Amino acid sequence: MFVVLIAGTALAARYVWVASEGTELRSSPKGGSQIVGKLKLDERLSVQDKSGRWYKVKNDSGRSGWVYRGKISSTKPERDASQGAPGLFGSLDSDIESGRASTDRAIRGLSPEAEAYAKSTGTPESYQKALDSVMERKITRDDVREFLQHGKIGEYAQ
Amino acid sequence: MNRRKAITLLAGTMAGLTAAPAFAQGNLFDALSKGLTKEGSKERKTLEGIGTILRGAQGLDYESELALGESLALEGFQRYGMPVDDEHVQRFVNLMGKAVAANSTRPDIPYHFVVVQSPLMNAFSCPGGIVFLSSALVKALKTEAQLAAILSHEVGHVAAKHAVETIQQAQLLQGVTQITTANMDNEEGKKFKKAVSGMKETLFDTGLSHQMEFEADRLSMQTAYRTGYSPKAMYEVLEILQKHQSGATVKGSWYGTHPPLKQRLAKLQIELEKYPDWKELRTSTGRLGWYQKRIK
Numbered sequence: 001m002f003v004v005l006i007a008g009t010a011l012a013a014r015y016v017w018v019a020s021e022g023t024e025l026r027s028s029p030k031g032g033s034q035i036v037g038k039l040k041l042d043e044r045l046s047v048q049d050k051s052g053r054w055y056k057v058k059n060d061s062g063r064s065g066w067v068y069r070g071k072i073s074s075t076k077p078e079r080d081a082s083q084g085a086p087g088l089f090g091s092l093d094s095d096i097e098s099g100r101a102s103t104d105r106a107i108r109g110l111s112p113e114a115e116a117y118a119k120s121t122g123t124p125e126s127y128q129k130a131l132d133s134v135m136e137r138k139i140t141r142d143d144v145r146e147f148l149q150h151g152k153i154g155e156y157a158q
Numbered sequence: 159m160n161r162r163k164a165i166t167l168l169a170g171t172m173a174g175l176t177a178a179p180a181f182a183q184g185n186l187f188d189a190l191s192k193g194l195t196k197e198g199s200k201e202r203k204t205l206e207g208i209g210t211i212l213r214g215a216q217g218l219d220y221e222s223e224l225a226l227g228e229s230l231a232l233e234g235f236q237r238y239g240m241p242v243d244d245e246h247v248q249r250f251v252n253l254m255g256k257a258v259a260a261n262s263t264r265p266d267i268p269y270h271f272v273v274v275q276s277p278l279m280n281a282f283s284c285p286g287g288i289v290f291l292s293s294a295l296v297k298a299l300k301t302e303a304q305l306a307a308i309l310s311h312e313v314g315h316v317a318a319k320h321a322v323e324t325i326q327q328a329q330l331l332q333g334v335t336q337i338t339t340a341n342m343d344n345e346e347g348k349k350f351k352k353a354v355s356g357m358k359e360t361l362f363d364t365g366l367s368h369q370m371e372f373e374a375d376r377l378s379m380q381t382a383y384r385t386g387y388s389p390k391a392m393y394e395v396l397e398i399l400q401k402h403q404s405g406a407t408v409k410g411s412w413y414g415t416h417p418p419l420k421q422r423l424a425k426l427q428i429e430l431e432k433y434p435d436w437k438e439l440r441t442s443t444g445r446l447g448w449y450q451k452r453i454k
Contacts, residue, residue: 019261019384020260020261020265020384021259021260021261021265021266022260041265041266070261070383070384070385070386071261071384077263079263079264081266082220082264082266082267083219083220084219084220084221085220085266085267085268086267086268087266087267087268088256088259088260088265088266088267088268088269089256089268090268110228111221111224111225111228112225112340113222113225113226113228113229113337113339113340113350114225114228114229114232115340116339116340116341116342116347117229117232117342117350117351117354118229118232119342120342120343120347120351121232121351123232123233123236124236126235126240127232127235127236128232130235130240130241130272131228131231131232131235131288133241134231134241134248134270134271134272134288135228135270135288137248137249137252137270139249139252139253139256143253143256144253144256144257144260147253147254147257148257148385148386150443150445151302151440151443151445152440152443153257153385153386153387153440153443154384154385154386154387154440155386156386157386157439157440
């Protein structure tokens with residue numbers, strides 16, 4: 001379980017870990033600043049400096065930049081990866097590994113088990129169509145970034 | 159291979175694998191047993207048994223979890239209603255849902271969110287990441303942060319695999335780590351249907367355990383805060399529910415499936431102390447009202 005990073009604790013902790021999907025390193029402590037790198041989930045970072053809700057960090061490969069506090073944890077996340085999951089944005093993610101896209105829901109349709117379940121229980125087709133429309137809605141990483149920017153939320157707060 | 163060698167191998171493998179996921183460890187023990195032991199031997203049975211236990215500890219794989227979730231979602235439409243017919247509303251909820259899910263304790267699966275036309279104050283999540291919200295609940299909210307709080311609460315249930323854990327505790331899927339049937343009439347298919355039925359009863363009527371709900375409330379505050387929304391919003395949602403409680407339908411709603419609001423509010427008040435700067439985080443953006451008006 002994560003421990004939320006409360007202001008002031010990270011420098012003492014020295015190391016922090018990437019706790020959010022799609023965490024980006026920026027050139028300065030502002031949401032609108034240049035992206036200088038992308039960080040992997042659970043990656044270890046050493047803390048160099050702090051400014052407001054931003055931490056200057058360096059990863060083990062020597063890349064450094066600023067990261068928003070909500071994206072990191074002061075303890076190493078303990079979790080099992082979701083075996084076979086295509087990631088938060090599925091095949092719509094430009095960072096996706098090509099092999100993982102094969103399990104994307106938008107490509108493969110309803111699971112055979114759910115289809116068999118619907119048939120076996122006499123579920124009306126309208127419910128299957130409703131579920132299809134829910135599962136096929138396309139939201140990209142850029143869409144979410146724009147949503148947060150527009151609402152001035154989190155790293156985009158001023 | 160004699161028994162002693164097998165045990166030595168086992169000890170060495172365990173030492174080298176403590177950081178690997180339990181599922182991978184389970185598969186490796188199966189491979190080891192096939193490569194290094196004779197069929198039917200005690201050693202092979204021992205290693206295969208360990209593999210099964212390790213996979214069991216990990217639980218269902220994602221594809222199987224999603225298959226259960228999709229089947230439960232079909233039941234969800236039947237019970238609560240069809241999606242609100244407005245792409246703007248559905249997209250808004252999905253954008254916010256993905257935004258909070260990225261900062262949840264399980265950010266590596268695709269989540270899907272749907273607002274259904276229903277007069278009940280309700281929200282629930284299906285295994286694999288399909289989250290339902292009722293139109294009545296969305297319309298009752300005052301701020302964007304409150305919607306983020308509900309979405310974070312439901313993502314918390316998915317992340318902690320509460321529904322799957324509940325049916326495993328009820329022994330409806332005991333020992334099952336992967337579902338690979340497209341035939342609902344065979345033994346595995348019958349188990350699958352029983353599991354969906356068990357989840358339906360739990361999520362639609364009896365509710366998850368109080369402990370699970372308290373955990374989802376705590377995760378909601380944490381996830382919303384990490385995203386940049388006020389963590390107090392979860393507390394405010396419960397206050398709104400309290401106001402609407404008089405005369406509200408209990409069966410099949412959050413009133414019937416969740417712990418008493420007083421208990422949850424008391425716990426959240428204590429939890430909020432972990433976020434001393436909560437007042438500085440976003441509550442409203444001016445967007446929610448426009449979407450609420452689009453819901454009939």
